[in-house]
Amino acid sequence: MRVMAQIAMVMNLDKCIGCHTCSVTCKETWTNRKGMEYVWFNNVETRPGQGYPRRYEDQEKWRGGWVLNKRGHLALKQGGRIRRLATIFSNPVLPTIKDYYEPWTYDYRDLTNAPLGDDFPVAAPRSLISGKPMKIEWSSNWDDDLGGAPEHGGSDPVVTKLRDEIGHRIAFAFEETFMFYLPRICEHCLNPACGASCPSGAIYKREEDGIVLVDQDRCRGWRQCVTGCPYKKVYFNHRTGKAEKCTLCYPRVEVGLPTVCSETCVGRLRYLGVVLYDADRVTAAASVPDEKDLYEAQLDCFLDPDDPEVARAAERDGVPHDWIEAARRSPVRALISTYRVALPLHPEYRTLPMVWYIPPLSPVVEALTETGFDGEDAGNLFGAIDALRIPLEYLAELFTAGDTRPVRASLERLAAMRAFMRDVNLGREPDTSGVLAAGLTPETTEDMYRLLAVAKYEDRYVIPTAAAGDARRLEESALPDECSLDQAGGPGAYEHGPFGDDSGRTSLPLVTLENFHLLSRRQRSDKQEDL
Amino acid sequence: MTVLLWGALPYIVFVLLVTGLLWRYHYDQFGWTTRSSEVYESKLLAVASPMFHYGILFVLAGHIMGLFVPASWTNALGLGEHAYHLLSLYGGGAAGLLAIAGILMLVYRRRTNAPVFRATTANDKLMYVFLLGAIAAGLVAKFTHSTPSHGYDYRTTIAPWARSLFTLSPDTALMAEAPLAYRVHAVIGMVLFALIPFTRLVHMFSAPLQYLFRPYIVYRARDPRRLGARPKEPRGWERVDT
Numbered sequence: 001m002r003v004m005a006q007i008a009m010v011m012n013l014d015k016c017i018g019c020h021t022c023s024v025t026c027k028e029t030w031t032n033r034k035g036m037e038y039v040w041f042n043n044v045e046t047r048p049g050q051g052y053p054r055r056y057e058d059q060e061k062w063r064g065g066w067v068l069n070k071r072g073h074l075a076l077k078q079g080g081r082i083r084r085l086a087t088i089f090s091n092p093v094l095p096t097i098k099d100y101y102e103p104w105t106y107d108y109r110d111l112t113n114a115p116l117g118d119d120f121p122v123a124a125p126r127s128l129i130s131g132k133p134m135k136i137e138w139s140s141n142w143d144d145d146l147g148g149a150p151e152h153g154g155s156d157p158v159v160t161k162l163r164d165e166i167g168h169r170i171a172f173a174f175e176e177t178f179m180f181y182l183p184r185i186c187e188h189c190l191n192p193a194c195g196a197s198c199p200s201g202a203i204y205k206r207e208e209d210g211i212v213l214v215d216q217d218r219c220r221g222w223r224q225c226v227t228g229c230p231y232k233k234v235y236f237n238h239r240t241g242k243a244e245k246c247t248l249c250y251p252r253v254e255v256g257l258p259t260v261c262s263e264t265c266v267g268r269l270r271y272l273g274v275v276l277y278d279a280d281r282v283t284a285a286a287s288v289p290d291e292k293d294l295y296e297a298q299l300d301c302f303l304d305p306d307d308p309e310v311a312r313a314a315e316r317d318g319v320p321h322d323w324i325e326a327a328r329r330s331p332v333r334a335l336i337s338t339y340r341v342a343l344p345l346h347p348e349y350r351t352l353p354m355v356w357y358i359p360p361l362s363p364v365v366e367a368l369t370e371t372g373f374d375g376e377d378a379g380n381l382f383g384a385i386d387a388l389r390i391p392l393e394y395l396a397e398l399f400t401a402g403d404t405r406p407v408r409a410s411l412e413r414l415a416a417m418r419a420f421m422r423d424v425n426l427g428r429e430p431d432t433s434g435v436l437a438a439g440l441t442p443e444t445t446e447d448m449y450r451l452l453a454v455a456k457y458e459d460r461y462v463i464p465t466a467a468a469g470d471a472r473r474l475e476e477s478a479l480p481d482e483c484s485l486d487q488a489g490g491p492g493a494y495e496h497g498p499f500g501d502d503s504g505r506t507s508l509p510l511v512t513l514e515n516f517h518l519l520s521r522r523q524r525s526d527k528q529e530d531l
Numbered sequence: 532m533t534v535l536l537w538g539a540l541p542y543i544v545f546v547l548l549v550t551g552l553l554w555r556y557h558y559d560q561f562g563w564t565t566r567s568s569e570v571y572e573s574k575l576l577a578v579a580s581p582m583f584h585y586g587i588l589f590v591l592a593g594h595i596m597g598l599f600v601p602a603s604w605t606n607a608l609g610l611g612e613h614a615y616h617l618l619s620l621y622g623g624g625a626a627g628l629l630a631i632a633g634i635l636m637l638v639y640r641r642r643t644n645a646p647v648f649r650a651t652t653a654n655d656k657l658m659y660v661f662l663l664g665a666i667a668a669g670l671v672a673k674f675t676h677s678t679p680s681h682g683y684d685y686r687t688t689i690a691p692w693a694r695s696l697f698t699l700s701p702d703t704a705l706m707a708e709a710p711l712a713y714r715v716h717a718v719i720g721m722v723l724f725a726l727i728p729f730t731r732l733v734h735m736f737s738a739p740l741q742y743l744f745r746p747y748i749v750y751r752a753r754d755p756r757r758l759g760a761r762p763k764e765p766r767g768w769e770r771v772d773t
Contacts, residue, residue, distance in 0.1 A: 031683040081743050088739075090569065090577045097570050097646075129571065130645035196747035199739030204751040217560035220737045221567050238571065238650070241564035466753070 001464060003280040003303060003314040004166045005323050006190070006210030007253055007463065008354040009262070010335045010342045011183055012452060014414070015269035018145065018181040020259035022270075026185075029260045030247070035239025037103035037128045040140055041246035042261045044183045048156040048170055048394070049143045051184075055098045056232040057157040058347070063093045064230030065193050065349030066286060074287050074350065076197055078227050091223050095232065101139045103128040129238075146172075146179050158267065158397045168393050178389040180360040182398075183269075185261060186233040186246035187345065187353030190277060190301065191286045197228030205242070208353065211248045218250070219243050230349040254466035257519070268455050272464045273330030274323055275354070276303040276314060286350045291401040294347035300384070302337050305330075326464040331451055332356070339440070339448050341410045343399035358452075359395045359407055361414045364388050378419035378434035385411050410440050413438045413448075419484070421449050450467050457524045537720060539698050539702040544725045551728025552736060553737035570676040571646035573638060583633025589626035590666075593619065596695040602686045615681050620673070627670045634663055658730040661723045668719050683710060689717070 006094065018355035026042040045051045059065060063078040078084060078093060106123035114121035127134040143152050153159060153172040162168040170175055188205075192212050195203035202218035203225055205211070212233070214225075221241040225234040234245045253272075255265070262270040278301055285297035303310045305327035314324050327333060335342040342356035368384050369375035385408060386392060392411075396404040416438040423430035424446075435445045451459055555563060567574055595620060596605075605615055638659060641647050676683035692705040706714065727733060 085739065085742065087581075090580040092577065094569055094573060096573050127646075129649075131649055132645055192748065198749075199742040200737065201741070201745055201749050204749040206751050207752045209753075219564065220734060220739070221564035222739065223567055223569060232710075236567070236570050238568070240561070241566035242561075462640070483581055 001310075001313050003310065003317045003319055004210065004274055005208065005314075005319050005327065006188070006275050006277060006354055007248060008188070008210075008275045008332045008336075008353050009185070009248075010332050010356045010358065012267075012269040012270040012271070012358040013180055013182065013360040014358065015267035015268075016044070016181040016183060016360075017267055018044055018046065018267050020141070021264050021266050023181055025260050025264040027122075029249070032245075032260055033237075033239075035237040036235070036244065038097060038100045039235040039237070039244065041233070041235075042183065042185045043140055044145055044181050046141075046144050046179050047182050047398070048149070048153055048159050048179065049146070050152060050155050051182075052140050053095050053232050055155060055157050056095075056230075058160075061093070062095065062230070062232070062316070063227055064232065065228075065351055066196075067350070068287060068289065072287065072289065074191075074283065076193060076196065076228060077230075079226070083395070084197065084224060087258075088199065088224070091227055093227050094236075095226065096225050097129055101142070102134060104134055104136060107133075128518050133495040140187075146177060149177065152171050156222075159465075161397060162226060162391075162393055166393065168391060170391065170394065176389075180323075180390060182345075182357070183261070184231065184233070184260075184345070185213065185355060186248070187231055187355045188248055188352065189354060190298075190352035191350065193349070194225040194234045197224040198222070198243075199224055203234075203245075204376055206250075208255065208432045209250075211250050211253070212245070213247060214243050214245055214248070216240075216242055216244075230346065230351065233355075249516050253463055256463050256465040258461040258463060262461065263311060268460065271331040271335060271451075271460050273332035274327040275330060275333050275336070276305050276310065276319070276324070276327045277301045278303055282352060286352055291348040292403040294341075294350065294352075295344060295403070295406055298344060298347060298352050299337060299340075302333070304337075305333075320464070322464045326462050329462045331462060332460055334451060336445075339413060339444065341413050341448070341452075342475070343410060345398060346401075347399075348401035349419075355472075356415070357397060357399060359410055360390060361411050361418075364415070365418070368415075375417050378416060378431065381415035381419060382412060383414065383436070409439070413440055414452075416440060417445050417449055417452070420445050421453070447486065489513075494505075532701050533707045536687050536714070537692065537706040538701045539719070540721055541701065542720045547725040548641070548727060552733070555733055563733055566650075566729075566731050568641075568647045568650055572640060572644045573648070575640045575644075579640060581603065581633075583630055583637055586626050586628075586630030586633055588668075590623070590630055590669075593623040593626060594603050596688065597623075598690050601690070601694070612684070615686075616649035616684070617679070620677050620679065620682060622675060624670070627666060627673065631663075631666045634666065638663065653654075654730055658726055658732060658752060661726055662721060662732070665716065665719045665723045668712065668716035672710065672716045675712055676710055683713070685709070685713065689713060697710075 005027070021231075023044055025039055027040060027524045030041055030374060031039040040052060040086060043052045048204045050055060057058045057065075059077060065077050066074050067077045069075040079087075103125050107126050109122050109514070110121045124133055125130065125136050134278075146153070153170065154163075156170075158168045162170060164525045169493045189213055192203070195205060195212060198219075198221045201258050202215045202220070204213060204215065206213065219234070219242040221243070223236055223243070225243050225245075226232070226236055228234075229245075234243050235367075236242075238242050249257075249261075253261060258270070259270050262272055283371045285294070285301045285494065287295060303314075305311060305314070305324050311324055314327075315321070320420045332342075335355055341358050343359060344353050344356050346353070364381065364384050365375040368380055373380045375381070388411075392404045392407055395407045396402050399405045411433075416434040417440070420430050420432070420435050420442070430442065433441055433444060440448070585591040602612070602615070606612075610618070641651055641655075641659075673682075688705045688709050692702050695705075706717070709717075723732075725737070
């Protein structure tokens with residue numbers, strides 16, 4: 001057993017209202033630079049829908065992730081090492097800018113500079129790629145809220161698969177349709193295919209927290225990672241010629257702050273916490289023969305920090321004490337392993353993703369209520385799960401490689417919790433049969449309710465800081481390790497390096513992280529004077 | 532002039548190449564990339580780029596064999612002068628034609644595709660002049676001095692000169708009597724080598740052969756010195772106020 005720690009995320013899809021705040025704040029933070037116009041480290045997709053980039057889930061076309069070869073060993077779907085080096089001069093399966101969308105801006109100058117005339121001046125769209133006037137035909141959220149679904153709905157690879165393989169047709173008629181939102185970031189996989197396909201070895205998984213990062217100095221722009229990642233969450237910066245990806249906001253996570261997408265989530269649907277896993281079991285778990293066993297196999301990789309043997313092994317393997325402590329209180333571990341309501345996204349890619357999702361139940365309740373039944377009655381709810389507006393099969397294709405049992409079990413627990421807590425809240429004697437049948441107890445149900453519905457800030461985000469020993473240096477208010485006059489713009493700063501602006505050794509401005517304790521007090525407090 | 536071109540220039544080029552590479556490696560890891568334009572246009576690139584790269588790799592192999600393997604060694608292997616000439620003419624010629632067809636398509640693509648052209652720097656244009664010039668001059672030299680039955684035997688003049696460079700006693704007289712076309716090719720080629728560290732061509736020195744031998748997943752520990760305040764080192768993020 002080799003214990004490693006990973007910062008993982010769970011998203012509760014029931015609560016996502018599709019407001020795209022996470023995408024916008026992420027973009028403002030990380031990808032508002034030239035060459036990154038089309039890059040969304042975080043994006044929110046309407047499902048059913050094509051996703052971003054278009055039809056990225058169609059791995060027969062894009063060749064992402066891992067497959068088992070004839071001998072039953074893991075191999076990259078895009079091909080072996082020699083074959084990929086041989087095709088390195090032109091990656092045959094690289095999405096081009098058109099598969100994402102051509103980013104544009106508007107020629108606003110015309111609005112003020114156009115000569116006086118009979119027509120109102122307009123700001124014509126201009127491509128940020130070619131600089132020429134362009135026709136806007138697609139973007140990252142063109143099919144948001146099922147926009148164009150009658151035309152494009154069939155292009156969703158999951159819809160196609162359901163139709164072709166099990167003959168299940170997804171309805172797109174207005175009265176029969178359904179949708180939910182799927183926010184996506186990098187999965188920070190236990191078995192990352194992007195890193196495995198990087199010829200330079202620039203993509204690495206951090207030993208301390210499992211965050212998968214691109215070393216910008218080592219990346220040489222071979223573009224294999226873009227193909228390797230089945231979630232298409234590694235992007236090519238076309239200006240710098242380097243790959244970039246979601247960093248899980250590691251500068252924030254290192255000081256105990258949640259990621260920007262989590263922090264700004266309006267629905268408060270994201271959870272961040274530590275998961276301990278056994279690194280020795282990863283390869284075996286990713287290579288189980290049946291895709292449908294991948295969910296269980298990944299669950300088996302996770303370790304129980306309350307087990308004294310695991311805690312001892314974690315200490316031995318260098319996991320800091322406060323990380324083990326955080327793993328015990330981890331909301332992510334609770335939702336994944338204890339309550340078993342969270343499921344991985346596309347486990348069939350065999351990358352062992354670490355951003356998990358609680359499948360959406362709300363549309364069932366709504367649909368039931370509309371038909372005149374009591375939507376929150378346990379009996380009604382259980383019966384309705386199989387007749388969901390969101391077909392169970394669709395969710396199963398997303399989260400469990402097509403196996404509907406774990407999805408049903410998760411939805412049943414959520415339904416049981418609703419029915420049970422309604423009785424509690426109405427002061428009635430709660431009927432425990434539902435929760436017991438779903439594999440819960442009244443106590444765990446109340447804990448789960450607190451985590452999912454009350455969802456206090458400190459319950460949602462349990463993030464240990466990078467290292468207790470470095471804690472003093474991590475706060476900007478603490479003694480800086482250099483003269484404060486040296487920062488950019490200060491009197492001690494260099495104007496230029498010897499070879500121009502970006503060359504040589506210059507200092508960057510200190511990043512203003514809002515004072516950690518001030519911020520956390522403001523976010524967690526119920527008292528007016530702290531706000 | 533003879534001494535300058537054939538006695539001094541090779542060493543100047545060598546020094547520029549080595550110090551340039553060291554300088555770039557030290558100062559500009561972030562700029563060390565292929566600067567691929569495949570996301571803009573892939574159809575033409577899918578044909579032209581492998582054509583050029585495989586062509587130029589074969590050309591490189593041919594040059595190493597022609598310049599640095601003495602004729603006596605190939606003779607010892609049973610490869611006679613005429614057989615070697617045919618190999619050089621047809622093998623080398625084919626590789627050269629492959630490379631020049633590829634690069635012509637790449638230049639055409641670069642000029643006609645608006646996003647690709649927009650991403651082309653002055654540095655790139657200079658590099659293309661010398662790269663295209665070197666390949667074209669090489670092909671001209673080869674094809675104007677060869678027939679299937681007989682060809683200019685550079686292994687008695689140019690190759691001994693090239694090998695004499697290693698002993699620090701360059702035999703410049705040998706080179707002075709080589710045909711003009713070969714001399715032009717050699718000069719353009721040497722300038723091109725000097726340009727490598729300062730252009731995108733530098734990516735040839737990061738050919739990822741180590742990928743064949745490393746484990747798939749790379750784990751790296753966080754550098755404790757990197758926590759907190761950022762280290763003083765050049766980074767590629769552009770400044771917000773520009």
